[in-house]
Structure formats: structure tokens, C-alpha cells
Amino acid sequence: MKNIISLLLLFSLIVSCKSTVGKSSDPQTTSEYGTQEDEMKYYFTATGNEPFWGLKMGNDEIVFTSLITGKEKIIFPSVEAIKAMDANVKMYKVSNETSTATITIQHLECQNSMSGEISPYKVTVEIKNNSELELEKLSGCGKYNTDYRLHDIWVLEELNGFKVFITDFQRELPRIEINSAENKFMGYGGCNAISGTLFYEKDLLRFSKVISTLMACAPGNKEGEFAKALQNVTTYKIGDNKLMLSNPSGKLLVFKKVD
Structure with missing residues (x-):
């Protein structure tokens, strides 16, 4: 009987320790x-x-x-x-x-x-x-401090005012993954892998130093149009799980959050 009580006490201590660890907060960066x-x-x-x-x-x-x-x-x-x-x-x-x-x-x-x-x-x-x-x-x-809400994976929905479809690209829709902490992005342009850096100030966002792989794309692929629009962006809005990228001429790209 004493052995059973000792085991129960030991078990309760282990559970208590685990609960305490689970409740401890991570140190703030x-x-x-x-x-x-x-x-x-x-x-x-x-x-x-x-x-x-x-x-x-x-x-x-x-x-x-x-x-x-x-x-x-x-x-x-x-x-x-x-x-x-x-x-x-x-x-x-x-x-x-x-x-x-x-x-x-x-x-x-x-x-x-x-x-x-x-x-x-x-x-x-x-x-x-x-x-x-x-x-x-x-x-x-x-x-x-780059807007933390940009830090996500975004899939293209609209390009230069028109809804896009997979048939406009190679295999799937373009997407970008933004790392707001490092001011970098990477993703898929509709045919090639793309990456680059962000320039951010209050009310200003630019995608710069954009590079891509050099795989040949099928005729009619809109990757070039997408890349050009991305590099012309100067402002953004976020709402309803969507990211809208624009410049003074108007709306260029609309993405949807997917993760």
C-alpha cells in the first residue's frame, strides 16, 4: 500500500512540474x-x-x-x-x-x-x-519596423485588375512568402522561383533586388507581367486575409493569405 501511495505522489509531482513548464512564458525578444x-x-x-x-x-x-x-x-x-x-x-x-x-x-x-x-x-x-x-x-x-502583418504566405488572386487562373501560369498560381523580420521574400513567379528584399517605411513598401531562376516558360505565361507589377509596388493594404499592392497609378496585385 505504501508503495502505491509513493508512486501516486511521484506521478502527481511529475504532472505538476509539466504544468508549470507549460505555463511559463517565453522571454520577450x-x-x-x-x-x-x-x-x-x-x-x-x-x-x-x-x-x-x-x-x-x-x-x-x-x-x-x-x-x-x-x-x-x-x-x-x-x-x-x-x-x-x-x-x-x-x-x-x-x-x-x-x-x-x-x-x-x-x-x-x-x-x-x-x-x-x-x-x-x-x-x-x-x-x-x-x-x-x-x-x-x-x-x-x-x-x-516592417509591418508584422506582412509576415505570411500569400497566393496571387488578381493581376493588374483581373482575376488570375492556373492556366495563366505554368503549374500553379504565383505566391510570395514574406519574412518581415529580415525584410526578405521568396516564392514562385508562375514559372520560376523568385526572391528578393523589401524596402519598408511608413506607408511605403517596395519589392527590390528581385531575382529568379532561368527556366524556360510556356508561351502565354504571365510570369513577366507578374514580376513587373511586383517591382512597381509602392503601397499596400491588409484586410480580410488579403494583401493588396498598389502604386499611384492604381491597384496592381491582390494576394490571399493561405497558411
Whole structure:
């Protein structure tokens, strides 16, 4: 009887341990630009050193953190960017009841002075308390956080305004698999395998450096038309499990999520 009770106790301990392991949460991924949750909520993040500061820009708010301003966190309402005509430079003029700031984002390679990490954007922040005249000018590096909703497998439904069919291609419909964390994509163009990189900014998406295998395609195959449309994309919308890719001329491609 004692042996049976001991076995039951041992079994209950094993079950309890397994339950505890199953309930433990995975550690949240963190980089110098913040947590993974930050990158999902904010479209642009930046940091700087000497003194340390951080910037998170979202559709609803802009959050600046630093001890130099006398406050650990300052929240500004989001504003539209002032864009330079001849360069990829954006300026944001923001203010609230206590502070005023000018944020400038320049598409220029930037190296973190401490970690040595290379980022694609140089950032400057000029900020002051409204009760003071003197501006504090800070510099650092930043990056756009590619929309996590793009991270999926998408199969083509429409090309240049027309529904597509398997007979328009070699064996199956074109598809793309987007890796938003690495800004890369791969897939099938309707005849050949394709791959390339993404260029992403707020309200801007481009498929660039597109390469493909060189298999001969059957007459009438629309892979060339598909590849051309893909490389002309500048904007996107996601909704109802569909991805619509467009440019100023109109809708180019519509995909459906399949996984």
C-alpha cells in the first residue's frame, strides 16, 4: 500500500512540474530598439548615446525617453512628416503642454557609437522644455519596423485588375512568402522561383533586388507581367486575409493569405 501511495505522489509531482513548464512564458525578444512588442506597436524606433535616449514613433503617439529633459518619458501626439523634395529626409515638429521637439530622420547609414551596430537611418532630436529657451540637440540611429502583418504566405488572386487562373501560369498560381523580420521574400513567379528584399517605411513598401531562376516558360505565361507589377509596388493594404499592392497609378496585385 505504501508503495502505491509513493508512486501516486511521484506521478502527481511529475504532472505538476509539466504544468508549470507549460505555463511559463517565453522571454520577450529585446534589442537596442526595444521589445518585440514595441516593434509591433511603433513604426519607427531610434536610440542614442551620451546621453542615452530613446524614440518610438507610432500612429497615435511619439514617445521620447531621456533623463536630460528632467522627465523620464515625454509623450507627443503624432503628426504628419514634412518631407524634403530632393532627398529621403523627414522632419516632425511636435509639442505638448510641457515640451517642444523637432525630429529629423535621414536615410543615411548610421553606426551606434557604443555597440558598433549599423542602422539604415540617422536621427537627430532637438528638444526643450517650454519654460526654457535653450534646445538640447541629440543624435543617434534608427530603423523602420516592417509591418508584422506582412509576415505570411500569400497566393496571387488578381493581376493588374483581373482575376488570375492556373492556366495563366505554368503549374500553379504565383505566391510570395514574406519574412518581415529580415525584410526578405521568396516564392514562385508562375514559372520560376523568385526572391528578393523589401524596402519598408511608413506607408511605403517596395519589392527590390528581385531575382529568379532561368527556366524556360510556356508561351502565354504571365510570369513577366507578374514580376513587373511586383517591382512597381509602392503601397499596400491588409484586410480580410488579403494583401493588396498598389502604386499611384492604381491597384496592381491582390494576394490571399493561405497558411
